Amino acid sequence: MTGTRDGDVDGVLVALADPTRRAVLDALAVSGPASATVLAAGLPVSRQAVVKHLVVLEAAGLVSGSRLGREVRYQVRPARLTATARWMDSLARDWDERLVAVKRLAEGG
Amino acid sequence: MTGTRDGDVDGVLVALADPTRRAVLDALAVSGPASATVLAAGLPVSRQAVVKHLVVLEAAGLVSGSRLGREVRYQVRPARLTATARWMDSLARDWDERLVAVKRLAEGG
DNA sequence: GCGAGGCGCAACCCTGTGGTTGCACTACGG
DNA sequence: CCGTAGTGCAACCACAGGGTTGCGCCTCGC
Numbered sequence: 001m002t003g004t005r006d007g008d009v010d011g012v013l014v015a016l017a018d019p020t021r022r023a024v025l026d027a028l029a030v031s032g033p034a035s036a037t038v039l040a041a042g043l044p045v046s047r048q049a050v051v052k053h054l055v056v057l058e059a060a061g062l063v064s065g066s067r068l069g070r071e072v073r074y075q076v077r078p079a080r081l082t083a084t085a086r087w088m089d090s091l092a093r094d095w096d097e098r099l100v101a102v103k104r105l106a107e108g109g
Numbered sequence: 110m111t112g113t114r115d116g117d118v119d120g121v122l123v124a125l126a127d128p129t130r131r132a133v134l135d136a137l138a139v140s141g142p143a144s145a146t147v148l149a150a151g152l153p154v155s156r157q158a159v160v161k162h163l164v165v166l167e168a169a170g171l172v173s174g175s176r177l178g179r180e181v182r183y184q185v186r187p188a189r190l191t192a193t194a195r196w197m198d199s200l201a202r203d204w205d206e207r208l209v210a211v212k213r214l215a216e217g218g
Numbered sequence: 219g220c221g222a223g224g225c226g227c228a229a230c231c232c233t234g235t236g237g238t239t240g241c242a243c244t245a246c247g248g
Numbered sequence: 249c250c251g252t253a254g255t256g257c258a259a260c261c262a263c264a265g266g267g268t269t270g271c272g273c274c275t276c277g278c
Contacts, residue, residue, distance in 0.1 A: 070224055
């Protein structure tokens, strides 16, 4: 399992690194599917800014948009987020192991 | 628990968003504690660049440096990483719950 | 058909920041 | 004591990217 390739992780991390983007995600999660215009109404930035963020988020796989008539409704997608959380956790475990190993060596085990 | 405040998460995410920074972390994890100069030798950037990255990483709590004579040895710190992984995972669960709720409403439950 | 609401595209500004180089300072080793 | 390895600081460059505005195009409603 975990087809979590480095590119995927990079996209998610870059996407999450921006506070406005996190705000967009938060708004989306709370309000349910919504359009860029609606989202922008509840955020301190313009619609175009929101659109750009949505593009990044969609590229990262954190969000998916589908057209309904003249609107585009965006929806949150938990999968990549979960995958990245896993990646980080296993990375942390890896560090821990190595630290223990180094410590053991240092203590002359 | 979860004393995971938003500021902490932000720092970690910003730190991890840069590929060079991830490379530095990786090198540190693999080689064990090392100085900026040593790290720079194994990376495609200058020592100063590595130093800057280490400053960011240390501010994020992903790394800690301690002075030994004229060297400064940096070490990986898994704690914040684990915490952030947790944060992301619980966020993903939250999204999932909300999606299920929305779906239920849509189906007229 | 026509106005209005919503999107998409493009140009543009400006700050943040990853990167470099150069130099001064400190600590080890002979 | 003096050379050298290692750090720290500062100036500087260049580009990415977050933000804005303006405009043209489609789609819905009357």
